Amino acid sequence: xxxxxxxxxxxxxxxxxxxxxxxxxxxxxxxxxxxxxxxxxxxxxxxxxxxxxxxxxxxxxxxxxxxxxxxxxxxxxxxxxxxxxxxxxxxxxxxxxxxxxxxxxxxxxxxxxxxxxxxxxxxxxxxxxxxxxxxxxxxxxxxxxxxxxxxxxxxxxxxxxxxxxxxxxxxxxxxxxxxxxxxxxxxxxxxxxxxxxxxxxxxxxxxxxxxxxxxxxxxxxxxxxxxxxxxxxxxxxxxxxxxxxxxxxxxxxxxxxxxxxxxxxxxxxxxxxxxxxxxxxxxxxxxxxxxxxxxxxxxxxxxxxxxxxxxxxxxxxxxxxxxxxxxxxxxxxxxxxxx
Amino acid sequence: xxxxxxxxxxxxxxxxxxxxxxxxxxxxxxxxxxxxxxxxxxxxxxxxxxxxxxxxxxxxxxxxxxxxxxxxxxxxxxxxxxxxxxxxxxxxxxxxxxxxxxxxxxxxxxxxxxxxxxxxxxxxxxxxxxxxxxxxxxxxxxxxxxxxxxxxxxxxxxxxxxxxxxxxxxxxxxxxxxxxxxxxxxxxxxxxxxxxxxxxxxxxxxxxxxxxxxxxxxxxxxxxxxxxxxxxxxxxxxxxxxxxxxxxxxxxxxxxxxxxxxxxxxxxxxxxxxxxxxxxxxxxxxxxxxxxxxxxxxxxxxxxxxxxxxxxxxxxxxxxxxxxxxxxxxxxxxxxxxxxxxx
Numbered sequence: 124x125x126x127x128x129x130x131x132x133x134x135x136x137x138x139x140x141x142x143x144x145x146x147x148x149x150x151x152x153x154x155x156x157x158x159x160x161x162x163x164x165x166x167x168x169x170x171x172x173x174x175x176x177x178x179x180x181x182x183x184x185x186x187x188x189x190x191x192x193x194x195x196x197x198x199x200x201x202x203x204x205x206x207x208x209x210x211x212x213x214x215x216x217x218x219x220x221x222x223x224x225x226x227x228x229x230x231x232x233x234x235x236x237x238x239x240x241x242x243x244x245x246x247x248x249x250x251x252x253x254x255x256x257x258x259x260x261x262x263x264x265x266x267x268x269x270x271x272x273x274x275x276x277x278x279x280x281x282x283x284x285x286x287x288x289x290x291x292x293x294x295x296x297x298x299x300x301x302x303x304x305x306x307x308x309x310x311x312x313x314x315x316x317x318x319x320x321x322x323x324x325x326x327x328x329x330x331x332x333x334x335x336x337x338x339x340x341x342x343x344x345x346x347x348x349x350x351x352x353x354x355x356x357x358x359x360x361x362x363x364x365x366x367x368x369x370x371x372x373x374x375x376x377x378x379x380x381x382x383x384x385x386x387x388x389x390x391x392x393x394x395x396x397x398x399x400x401x402x403x404x405x406x407x408x409x410x411x412x413x414x415x416x417x418x419x420x421x422x423x424x425x426x427x428x429x430x431x432x433x434x435x436x437x438x439x440x441x442x443x444x445x446x447x448x449x450x451x452x453x454x455x456x457x458x459x460x461x462x
Numbered sequence: 463x464x465x466x467x468x469x470x471x472x473x474x475x476x477x478x479x480x481x482x483x484x485x486x487x488x489x490x491x492x493x494x495x496x497x498x499x500x501x502x503x504x505x506x507x508x509x510x511x512x513x514x515x516x517x518x519x520x521x522x523x524x525x526x527x528x529x530x531x532x533x534x535x536x537x538x539x540x541x542x543x544x545x546x547x548x549x550x551x552x553x554x555x556x557x558x559x560x561x562x563x564x565x566x567x568x569x570x571x572x573x574x575x576x577x578x579x580x581x582x583x584x585x586x587x588x589x590x591x592x593x594x595x596x597x598x599x600x601x602x603x604x605x606x607x608x609x610x611x612x613x614x615x616x617x618x619x620x621x622x623x624x625x626x627x628x629x630x631x632x633x634x635x636x637x638x639x640x641x642x643x644x645x646x647x648x649x650x651x652x653x654x655x656x657x658x659x660x661x662x663x664x665x666x667x668x669x670x671x672x673x674x675x676x677x678x679x680x681x682x683x684x685x686x687x688x689x690x691x692x693x694x695x696x697x698x699x700x701x702x703x704x705x706x707x708x709x710x711x712x713x714x715x716x717x718x719x720x721x722x723x724x725x726x727x728x729x730x731x732x733x734x735x736x737x738x739x740x741x742x743x744x745x746x747x748x749x750x751x752x753x754x755x756x757x758x759x760x761x762x763x764x765x766x767x768x769x770x771x772x773x774x775x776x777x778x779x780x781x782x783x784x785x786x787x788x789x790x791x792x793x794x795x796x797x798x799x800x801x802x803x804x805x
Contacts, residue, residue, distance in 0.1 A: 175667040287756055317507040318694065322738040322752035329749070344667060347697075351740035351750065374742070388672035389742050390697030394720045397701060402676050403669045406637055459742050 127165030136196035156182040158362035169339040171353030179362045226299040230311035232291035236283040243279040268297040289320035361418040368444035375458040378446040383456040470496040475532035488514040490712035503703035511712035571601040574649035578661040580641035584633040591629030597651045639670040711768035718795035728797045
């Protein structure tokens with residue numbers, strides 16, 4: 124591993140949503156959407172965050188943007204001058220400068236753009252909010268941004284409905300880049316697109332990363348996309364990280380049974396590789412009422428008595444790989460290239 | 463003809479939608495066939511006419527859409543007297559009037575369909591039991607009690623635990639995977655000879671997708687039905703299908719066995735599609751090779767070969783002028799491209 128300067132360190136992040144019942148709206152329980160997640164992101168890297176729906180991937184993204192108030196935990200961010208701040212605790216006013224440095228690209232290009240605003244207004248809005256440009260200058264900057272993501276600046280007075288899904292996603296990227304951010308959180312940024320367009324957007328994201336030295340947190344459920352774009356991957360299951368590893372390691376030699384099952388479940392576009400798939404039984408556990416011990420044990424092929432009682436912690440197993448499994452050292456699991 | 467028996471032949475199917483803004487040629491020449499018990503995958507990007515083809519087969523096209531040309535020959539097996547061999551009758555589904563008695567008899571009973579979104583395809587105000595029982599009460603002469611028993615049996619078959627009680631739940635009480643299982647149970651109630659599954663796993667997670675695909679394969683083996691699987695996911699096709707029809711702008715541009723298609727794609731669109739997807743377990747750091755441009759607007763279909771504006775091997779003066787012929791290769795594959803017209 125090359126040395127890297129850590130840009131963001133998330134420590135024991137928790138986001139519990141209260142469940143309220145009855146006339147008095149008493150709190151009867153909590154949905155533990157994110158339950159003690161720790162990871163760090165280095166400058167210029169792409170961290171992939173994968174997991175099934177409902178495992179808390181998006182909630183992490185939204186906590187980082189402070190769209191949610193995290194229940195507890197710290198999110199230490201290092202700004203350009205090398206000072207560190209805890210984003211989780213900053214009050215609204217002091218947060219504003221950091222909102223320029225962390226931006227988000229959303230999943231659905233159809234609902235994330237306001238249909239009543241022109242492309243110019245959509246992309247210019249963050250610049251206006253932060254009083255960075257106005258008048259002719261504003262238009263020039265929007266034009267430059269649109270060009271950068273491969274759109275014709277002449278189209279900036281059109282409304283989103285005039286654009287296709289791929290073009291809309293480009294508009295979303297231009298909006299995210301308007302404030303020259305350092306970290307971009309891509310929340311399923313290519314999931315809603317057709318395969319041929321998906322490849323175009325992935326290429327744009329990579330080019331921009333090189334040009335602007337961006338750091339991505341790439342949230343996705345599509346493992347083949349994550350393998351393509353990410354440097355390191357974190358796998359999530361019911362609000363917890365179960366494995367974090369460099370991409371190549373994770374895909375070749377996963378150490379957590381959930382990662383193995385997830386990898387084997389992906390249909391491979393090659394009929395000669397019709398795999399002996401590991402089909403996980405049952406469904407993702409309910410984050411309001413998770414199982415005891417290791418959350419994955421009811422679906423795990425290798426579960427033993429200890430797994431039902433004792434919760435494994437994320438621990439280092441060498442080569443930058445961290446796993447939350449009691450038997451990470453003993454199991455020999457197969458990755459994607461093994462078969 | 464000896465050997466495996468044909469179940470469905472689609473020849474030159476054209477389905478148009480007549481709108482105020484113009485005519486949308488949603489399906490413009492689809493040709494493929496399917497053997498009894500076989501699995502055909504239809505792949506393509508959104509808006510290329512996959513779903514409209516499926517809806518044409520079941521005559522679910524609604525006005526202003528209409529099948530304007532072509533044949534959909536369905537080889538229907540009639541139940542002969544016990545002992546004597548079953549006879550088959552060929553019905554041209556394209557000639558049947560939508561909503562006519564004869565198509566209603568076939569649809570739901572001999573040809574069944576699983577729809578894309580398990581969230582919206584089920585009625586939210588009826589229990590899943592009622593919705594599934596409706597199928598069998600409509601097509602078979604059974605009492606309500608028998609229908610209920612068969613429904614419980616079928617739900618158990620598709621892997622829904624505690625099926626006696628789940629029968630009386632509403633769709634919103636079930637998870638996405640369970641709902642898709644209920645949809646499959648509904649489609650299979652009358653033991654169809656053809657199941658059309660329109661993006662059955664697109665809305666599901668990979669682990670749930672693996673469960674559902676596995677279930678469909680197992681049920682197909684048990685019941686000996688044929689499956690048409692519509693999807694945009696080439697991985698799913700490679701995993702479960704025997705034959706593949708690749709569609710682009712309403713045309714089947716290539717039709718081949720799955721091994722042949724993935725090993726040696728003929729049509730430039732198929733080649734480009736296979737190049738553009740990130741493949742799990744293959745070396746990264748190479749750039750993806752996207753198809754340039756995007757699927758054109760359905761009102762302005764390009765003339766000549768519909769793929770020519772995006773094609774890397776476009777021959778000027780030829781591809782943009784003439785519609786490429788349907789070339790049948792010696793091994794039975796068909797491809798619609800001028801590159802293969804002269805051989």
